[in-house]
Structure formats: C-alpha cells, structure tokens
Amino acid sequence: MMEFIARHAMGEKVSGTALVANDGFSARYDLNRWTGLFSRPAHKLVGLSYVDRILILDTAKGGVASAWMLHEMKSRHMAPKAIVFNTVNTILAQGAALGGIALLAGFDVDVTAAIAHGSIVEVDPGARMLRVLKVGDGTVAAAQSGQRTEPVVRVQGR
Amino acid sequence: MILDDEEQAILGGALGVVAQTALGHQIAVGDFFGAKDFVPVTQAHIMADTESLGQAGVQWLERLADAQEGGVRIPTITDPRGTDFSKAGDLGQADWMLELERRAISAFERLGVSMTDTCINYQTVLAATRGEHVAFGDTGVVIYSNSVGGARSNFEGGPSALSAGLTGRTPRYGYHLDASRQATLRIRVGWTPRALDDWGALGGVIGRLAGNYWAVPVVEGLDTAPTSDELKHFGAAMASFGSTALYHLVGITPEAFTLKDVGGDRLPVAHRIGQADVAALRSGYAGEKGVDVVVFSAPQLSIYELRQLAALCKGRSFRRPLLAITSPQVKPDCDRFGYTRLIESAGGMVLSGMCFYQSYAREMGQAKGWKRLATNSAKLVNILGGYGYAPMLASMQECVDAAETGELK
Numbered sequence: 001m002m003e004f005i006a007r008h009a010m011g012e013k014v015s016g017t018a019l020v021a022n023d024g025f026s027a028r029y030d031l032n033r034w035t036g037l038f039s040r041p042a043h044k045l046v047g048l049s050y051v052d053r054i055l056i057l058d059t060a061k062g063g064v065a066s067a068w069m070l071h072e073m074k075s076r077h078m079a080p081k082a083i084v085f086n087t088v089n090t091i092l093a094q095g096a097a098l099g100g101i102a103l104l105a106g107f108d109v110d111v112t113a114a115i116a117h118g119s120i121v122e123v124d125p126g127a128r129m130l131r132v133l134k135v136g137d138g139t140v141a142a143a144q145s146g147q148r149t150e151p152v153v154r155v156q157g158r
Numbered sequence: 159m160i161l162d163d164e165e166q167a168i169l170g171g172a173l174g175v176v177a178q179t180a181l182g183h184q185i186a187v188g189d190f191f192g193a194k195d196f197v198p199v200t201q202a203h204i205m206a207d208t209e210s211l212g213q214a215g216v217q218w219l220e221r222l223a224d225a226q227e228g229g230v231r232i233p234t235i236t237d238p239r240g241t242d243f244s245k246a247g248d249l250g251q252a253d254w255m256l257e258l259e260r261r262a263i264s265a266f267e268r269l270g271v272s273m274t275d276t277c278i279n280y281q282t283v284l285a286a287t288r289g290e291h292v293a294f295g296d297t298g299v300v301i302y303s304n305s306v307g308g309a310r311s312n313f314e315g316g317p318s319a320l321s322a323g324l325t326g327r328t329p330r331y332g333y334h335l336d337a338s339r340q341a342t343l344r345i346r347v348g349w350t351p352r353a354l355d356d357w358g359a360l361g362g363v364i365g366r367l368a369g370n371y372w373a374v375p376v377v378e379g380l381d382t383a384p385t386s387d388e389l390k391h392f393g394a395a396m397a398s399f400g401s402t403a404l405y406h407l408v409g410i411t412p413e414a415f416t417l418k419d420v421g422g423d424r425l426p427v428a429h430r431i432g433q434a435d436v437a438a439l440r441s442g443y444a445g446e447k448g449v450d451v452v453v454f455s456a457p458q459l460s461i462y463e464l465r466q467l468a469a470l471c472k473g474r475s476f477r478r479p480l481l482a483i484t485s486p487q488v489k490p491d492c493d494r495f496g497y498t499r500l501i502e503s504a505g506g507m508v509l510s511g512m513c514f515y516q517s518y519a520r521e522m523g524q525a526k527g528w529k530r531l532a533t534n535s536a537k538l539v540n541i542l543g544g545y546g547y548a549p550m551l552a553s554m555q556e557c558v559d560a561a562e563t564g565e566l567k
Binding site: 039062075093 | 186187190192206207211213214295296312314315317318370371397398400401515516540543544546
C-alpha cells in the first residue's frame with residue numbers, strides 16, 4: 001500500500017475515488033457549482049464531476065471565494081469528499097474548516113505525479129496520511145505529465 | 159496554539175457564542191498552518207458576495223447576528239456585493255438574488271460591519287501602512303496592501319476575515335512573519351508596461367511563474383515607478399493567476415529599497431520576462447472579433463480610470479453594452495465630475511458597489527445573452543472562462559472601440 005505523509009491536515013477520515021491532475025484549484029474559477037462539474041475549459045479536469053470525489057491537485061489558486069463556497073457546496077451535498085494539495089493557500093484551509101471538508105497538504109513528493117487518476121484513496125487527517133487503497137487504471141496520463149493546458153482524458157463510463 | 163488570558167476567556171464563552179465560534183474557527187486554521195499564537199489586527203475586510211455565500215452562508219451570518227452580542231471589535235469593512243440595486247433590472251438579476259443580498263447586508267449591519275462594498279479600499283477608505291497587521295479579504299486588496307503598503311496580511315477568506323473582526327486578532331502565520339516576506343523567486347523584466355492591461359498581463363505572467371501562495375517574487379528592471387492604478391492591475395492579476403499574496407519591486411516597494419533587503423541578492427535570476435511573454439499571455443485571450451459586452455471591473459475603477467474612460471466615451475454611440483464598475487466611495491465623484499454623464503450618454507452604464515464576477519456573472523450572461531466579453535482586466539479574463547464566457551483582453555481604448563463597433567480590432 002502506498003502511503004504519503006502530509007505536513008498539514010484537517011478534518012475527518014474519508015475514502016473514495018481520486019481525481020488527479022497537476023493543475024490548480026479554485027471553487028470560483030474552476031467549478032460550475034450547480035452542475036457539480038469542473039467548468040473552466042483550460043482545467044485538466046474539465047467536464048468531470050467533483051461531487052463526492054477526492055481531489056488531488058497541485059495547488060490552491062486565486063480568489064478568496066472558495067472559503068465560502070466549500071461551505072455552501074457541502075450544504076447542498078455537492079462538495080468533494082476531500083481535497084489534497086501539494087501546496088495549499090490560506091483560503092482553502094479556511095473553507096475546509098468552515099465546510100467540514102477533509103484537507104491534506106504538503107508532501108515530500110509530488111502527489112499528483114505519484115498517484116494515478118481514478119485510484120481509490122483514503123484521506124486520514126488524524127494520522128496526516130494519504131493512503132492509496134487501489135491503484136487507478138492510468139487512463140489519464142496527461143493529467144500527470146506536467147502539461148498545464150490540455151484537459152485530461154475522461155474516465156471511462158462517466 | 160498558545161492562548162493568552164483573553165483568548166482563553168473567549169474560547170470559554172466569556173464574550174458570548176459569536177466570539178467563541180470565531181476564535182474556534184481561527185484556532186482550527188492556525189493549527190493547520192502551525193501558528194504559535196495570535197497577532198492583534200487593526201482592520202478586517204470581508205469578501206462575502208451572496209453568489210459565494212449561498213443560502214448556507216447567509217444563514218450562517220444570520221445565526222451570528224441573531225445572537226445580538228455586539229458584533230465586530232475593530233473597523234471591519236466589506237468587499238463588493240452581488241449587485242447594484244439601482245441597476246439590478248438592467249443586469250437581468252433575479253429577485254431571489256436581491257433578496258439574498260438584502261438578508262446578508264442586514265446580518266452584516268447587525269454585526270457592526272461597515273458596508274463599504276469595495277475591493278479598492280486602499281485607494282478609497284483607509285490604506286494599511288507599513289508593518290500594520292490586518293485581516294484583509296479579496297486577493298487584490300491583500301497583495302496591494304502587503305506589497306505596496308508594506309502591511310501584513312494573509313488571504314483572509316470571508317469566514318476568517320469576519321472572525322478576525324469579531325475577535326480583533328488572527329493566527330500569526332504566513333505573511334505576518336518576517337521570514338515569510340523574504341523573496342523566493344527573482345525575476346528580471348526587460349520591458350516596462352505603459353497601459354493598465356499590459357500591467358495586468360505582466361502580473362499574470364509573474365503569477366503563473368510564481369505558482370503558489372507561498373512564493374514571493376522580487377522583480378527588477380522596471381524603468382519607472384508605476385502608479386497606484388497600474389500596481390492595482392499588476393497585483394490583482396498576479397494574485398489571480400498565481401495565488402500570490404506579496405511581491406517586491408526593487409527600489410519601488412517599501413520593503414525592497416535594495417535587492418538585498420528582501421534576500422533577492424542570494425537568488426539566481428529565475429526568469430527573464432519581456433514584451434513577448436506578455437503578448438503570449440494576451441494571445442491566449444484573443445478570441446473572435448465579435449463582442450457581446452464590454453466590462454471594466456475587477457478591480458473596481460478609480461476616479462482617474464473613470465476619467466480616462468469618460469474621455470474615450472465622449473461623443474460615441476455604443477452598439478454593445480459597456481459596464482464600468484466602481485466603488486460607492488468613488489461613484490459620487492464620478493457623478494459630480496460629469497464622468498457618469500459622458501459614459502452613459504454614449505450608452506454605457508456606471509455601476510457601484512459590485513464587481514462583475516462577484517455578481518452572478520454566469521446568470522447575467524445567460525439572462526442577457528453575453529458570452530464574448532472584452533475587458534482590460536487580466537484578472538477578469540482569468541476568472542470568467544469558468545463562468546461560460548469567452549473573455550478577451552484588450553486596452554481600454556480597444557474595448558471602447560469594440561462597444562461602438564461590436565468588434566474587437
């Protein structure tokens with residue numbers, strides 16, 4: 001089992017399917033919160049549903065709205081289960097604290113490269129641990145290539 | 159975190175449930191970032207438009223207000239709201255949006271918050287000074303106050319900024335610490351922008367290179383000291399593209415009198431940026447020629463941007479809507495100086511107290527049939543793609559021309 005230790009952790013233990021991309025994240029810039037999809041055309045996860053997924057992304061981007069939006073999405077059961085970042089900004093931590101969303105950040109490796117898109121992972125903030133329970137099928141190699149402009153290939157069946 | 163006697167009392171409920179809730183939230187955030195203690199802050203600034211808040215956020219505010227415990231303890235102001243009530247019908251905004259806004263405003267007022275509704279408070283209300291610890295929301299406000307004013311703030315999202323207003327303090331981490339304010343990325347520019355959109359585009363290029371919140375670019379090579387408006391667009395775009403909260407300009411910004419002052423002399427030059435790099439960013443937002451709407455917003459316009467815009471609008475007749483958005487502090491001067499009349503005589507609209515992307519931009523676009531949007535704000539083009547727009551970056555002159563002809567040349 002692959003395990004990754006985080007320097008920063010918050011929230012309750014959860015597990016689920018991971019959406020992985022070497023890309024940033026802002027609830028305001030990147031999401032259509034009414035359809036539950038990544039909506040920014042340039043985002044590597046565009047078109048994919050983030051609802052009840054575990055997002056494994058490079059860094060928190062842009063504006064401060066995410067602090068409210070995570071709370072609002074959680075109230076409508078349209079939120080991700082957890083968010084995992086290589087580096088986090090203050091806003092996502094504040095939003096996760098208000099919204100009750102598990103959050104891990106700060107690793108010794110690039111977790112967006114180390115974990116395959118579609119893997120089943122466990123986020124365990126109490127242990128500051130990210131565990132890969134089942135490795136994904138790797139159909140989204142582009143998401144881990146470091147290229148920042150191409151959208152990922154869709155996961156089959158979605 | 160180490161708590162002093164007052165903080166222990168707040169956490170124990172001595173000042174009521176509102177302050178207790180706020181401090182509990184701040185401790186969760188402080189623990190996450192390894193803050194050792196709290197630092198007193200003199201001002202707070204809250205981003206809380208209702209598109210972000212939603213019903214859940216408004217209800218959260220109402221619960222705090224309903225406690226009737228006195229509200230904020232320090233000067234606490236607001237970022238742009240989700241509408242200009244006097245023009246909401248022209249924007250295609252629905253009644254439910256306005257009702258949610260009214261409820262949020264009522265809750266804020268009961269909490270003692272001053273409804274300044276501006277993201278240019280550093281130009282209009284009370285600029286934070288060098289070394290002043292504040293809790294500011296709006297990324298553009300934070301990066302300007304940190305970099306140009308030399309104040310000390312992290313990005314404080316709405317719940318944390320309000321918490322700071324209620325407790326008078328914030329966790330001491332990030333840009334409240336000397337060590338975090340040293341440069342981490344040395345950049346040399348070989349070309350100095352002259353127009354606001356180019357300053358924004360340069361900020362966007364640097365923001366992309368910086369890449370995350372904890373990177374602090376130090377920039378050398380500018381051949382002039384930028385104006386407040388130029389730095390406003392520069393920083394807002396950098397924060398938007400890169401989540402950057404602090405930059406230094408050698409010989410210009412107050413903490414970087416020399417490169418050595420911010421540790422830049424120990425860094426290799428990581429990137430050299432020229433006009434071609436800025437043009438490349440701009441070309442990424444060059445879409446079709448046709449334009450549905452022209453927007454000047456993000457950040458709100460200063461009185462001198464409005465003066466420039468009014469001069470460009472004089473004698474024109476627009477075929478496309480042109481929205482010019484400013485603060486409630488600036489709008490009366492815009493009226494008084496005759497700029498509103500010039501802009502609106504051409505067919506434009508001057509809006510106050512809102513910001514385009516914080517005002518249900520997706521729903522406005524759907525209601526009004528706006529998709530192809532021209533603006534001189536690099537920050538705005540970075541945001542609006544996710545809202546279903548095809549945003550295009552151009553100069554103020556080119557945008558005004560587009561409003562007249564319907565096409566961006």
